[in-house]
Every structure is written in C-alpha cells, then in structure tokens.
Amino acid sequence: MDELSKLTAKLADKSAVIGVIGLGYVGLPLSVEFGRVGLRVLGFDVDPGKVRALQAGESYISDVPAAEVASRVKAGRLEATGDLDRLAEPDVLCICVPTPLTETRDPDLSFVVDTVDEIAKRLRKGQLVVLESTTYPGTTSEVVLPRLSATGLKVGRDFFCGYSPERVNPGSLDPPFAEVPRVVSGVTEACREATKALYDLIITHTVVVSSPEVAEMTKLLENIFRAVNISLVNELKTICLRMGIDIWEVIEAAATKPYGFMPFLPGPGLGGHCIPIDPYYLS
Numbered sequence: 001m002d003e004l005s006k007l008t009a010k011l012a013d014k015s016a017v018i019g020v021i022g023l024g025y026v027g028l029p030l031s032v033e034f035g036r037v038g039l040r041v042l043g044f045d046v047d048p049g050k051v052r053a054l055q056a057g058e059s060y061i062s063d064v065p066a067a068e069v070a071s072r073v074k075a076g077r078l079e080a081t082g083d084l085d086r087l088a089e090p091d092v093l094c095i096c097v098p099t100p101l102t103e104t105r106d107p108d109l110s111f112v113v114d115t116v117d118e119i120a121k122r123l124r125k126g127q128l129v130v131l132e133s134t135t136y137p138g139t140t141s142e143v144v145l146p147r148l149s150a151t152g153l154k155v156g157r158d159f160f161c162g163y164s165p166e167r168v169n170p171g172s173l174d175p176p177f178a179e180v181p182r183v184v185s186g187v188t189e190a191c192r193e194a195t196k197a198l199y200d201l202i203i204t205h206t207v208v209v210s211s212p213e214v215a216e217m218t219k220l221l222e223n224i225f226r227a228v229n230i231s232l233v234n235e236l237k238t239i240c241l242r243m244g245i246d247i248w249e250v251i252e253a254a255a256t257k258p259y260g261f262m263p264f265l266p267g268p269g270l271g272g273h274c275i276p277i278d279p280y281y282l283s
Contacts, residue, residue: 002157003160004190004194006126007091007194008193008194011197011198011201014039014201017041017089017090018031018039018040018041018042018090018094019041019042019043019044019089019090019092019094020034020041020042020044020094021043021087021093021095021096022044023043023050023051023054023096024045024061024096026133026168027043028043028054028060028061028064029061029063029064029177030094030096031072032064032068032069032072032078033178034077034201035072035077036068036072037201037202038077039201040076041072041077041079042079042086042089042090043078043081044082044087045080046082048082054069054078055079055080056073057073057074063173084118085122087121087122088122088123088124091126091127091128092128092130092198093127093128094130095115095119095129095133096132096133097111097112097115098111099134099277100277101277101280105280107135109135112133112135113143113147116143116148117147119148120151123151125153125158125159128159128160128162128191128198129144129148129159129161129162130163130164130195131144131163131212132164132165133166134165134277134278134281135216135281136216136281136282137212137214137216137217138216139212139216140161140163140185140187140212140213141187144161145161155187155188156187156190156191160191161186161191162191162198162212163184163185163186163195163212163216164182164183164185164215165219167180167181167222177202178204179204181204181207182199182205183206183207183218184206184207184209185208185209185210185215186212187211196208219278220281223278224278224282226264226275227279229262229264230269233251233264233265233266234266234267234269236250237266248265251264251265
C-alpha cells in the first residue's frame with residue numbers, strides 16, 4: 001500500500017494523530033474540532049503557559065469554551081506539549097503560527113520558517129504538512145516545500161504538502177466552525193487529495209483549488225476586500241458628517257439594491273489579526 005493510501009485510510013478510520021503547531025486563536029479551535037470528531041490531537045506551542053492551561057483542561061480563547069477543552073483532555077483526544085522532538089509522532093502537521101510584519105512592513109515569515117525547519121529535522125514518510133497561516137502567494141511552494149524536500153523525501157510520494165487558509169472569525173461563533181467552507185490545495189494531486197481528506201473530517205464543505213498559490217491569493221482577496229470596503233465606508237462617514245447626511249440612512253437605502261452592493265458599516269477603523277496586514281503581503 002502506498003503512503004497516500006495509508007494516510008487516507010488512517011484519516012477515514014480516525015486512527016490518525018493530528019499535530020497542530022501554534023495553539024492560538026487559529027490552532028486551538030482547530031484542535032478542538034479534530035477532537036470533536038474522534039481524532040487524537042497533539043498540540044505544540046512554545047508558550048509554557050498555554051501548554052499548562054490546556055493540560056489542565058482550561059481555555060484562554062474566548063471562542064473555545066473551557067468545557068470543550070476539558071472534555072477533549074479527559075477523553076485523551078487533546079494533549080499539549082512544547083517538546084518539538086515529538087513532531088515525528090503525528091500523521092498530520094497543521095502549521096498555525098503568526099505571520100506578522102517586520103518594522104519595515106515586510107512579511108515576517110520567521111515563525112513559519114523556524115517551524116518548517118523543525119519539522120524537516122523529524123519529517124518521516126507518510127506525513128502530511130499543511131500551512132494554515134495567512135501569507136503571500138508562493139510561500140508554500142517556494143518557502144515550505146524546499147525545506148521539506150531537502151530531507152530527500154519526495155513530495156506526493158513519501159510525504160504530502162498542502163495549504164488551507166484559516167477562516168476563523170475571532171469573537172464570533174456564528175456560523176459554527178464546521179459550517180464555514182474551507183479552501184484546500186496541495187502541491188501535487190496526491191497532496192490535494194490528502195489535504196481534502198483531512199478537512200472533510202471537520203468541515204461540511206471543502207473547496208478544492210488547483211494550487212497553493214490560488215489558495216494563498218484567495219485568502220488575501222477575502223481580507224483585502226474587507227480592508228478596502230471598511231476604509232471606504234469610514235471615509236464616506238466623515239464626508240457625510242460634514243455635509244449633514246445620515247450615513248446609516250444612506251447605507252440602509254443602498255442595501256435595498258438586490259445586486260452589486262454589499263453593506264459595510266462605519267466603525268473605529270481597521271482591526272483584527274489579518275485585515276490591516278494582508279495588503280502588505282499582497283504588495
């Protein structure tokens with residue numbers, strides 16, 4: 001049996017172990033979801049405080065109830081560790097580390113690079129490595145893959161590499177995690193098949209695209225679309241205030257158009273983990 005068949009069979013019968021690297025607002029909900037469907041999850045984080053909290057069944061993310069964490073830990077479906085030597089244990093490794101900006105507003109991939117280098121030291125046959133962090137098109141193929149391939153293992157035959165951008169909306173549980181469609185991709189056809197098999201376990205609808213570059217650009221488009229429109233409506237708010245026009249009435253009226261318009265509401269400005277950053281990843 002080839003490595004792809006072995007991996008998909010383990011995913012299908014729930015015997016696969018899922019590794020999640022980075023247990024923040026992306027990684028922790030993902031870990032809980034995999035545990036929900038009966039998979040065993042080994043979570044990795046460099047923050048000892050997070051590791052201790054999870055091992056005690058506690059949650060530090062508002063979107064993840066402590067009861068959910070506690071039940072997964074009690075059932076043996078969630079374990080947290082800071083020991084990177086255990087990266088060889090999981091059959092799947094999901095990378096959920098930050099991708100911030102440098103002081104010069106350039107993409108900072110240091111967390112991704114460091115993580116992939118640690119994986120490469122322990123990469124074994126049959127493993128699937130999926131990057132979830134938001135990044136620029138080409139990162140998976142040009143940054144992640146070469147480091148994994150340098151081990152001598154062949155992608156698509158010995159190991160698998162994919163990209164599936166996170167779609168977490170921090171602070172909101174509506175819609176539920178499983179009901180948010182997930183874009184999935186892989187660097188080869190076998191990698192796409194393995195990545196889809198993984199997310200089909202926890203997501204009701206997966207959208208397979210032809211390459212990691214398409215998936216990476218999809219994530220940027222989603223967030224930059226929001227950035228542009230939030231900025232636009234905030235500028236219009238300022239103009240309307242000066243002209244004595246009720247911007248809320250304007251938006252309400254415009255929203256009656258049944259096509260070609262999506263309402264955005266004025267607010268304090270751009271915020272969140274990704275939206276203010278993603279235009280720089282595009283540039």
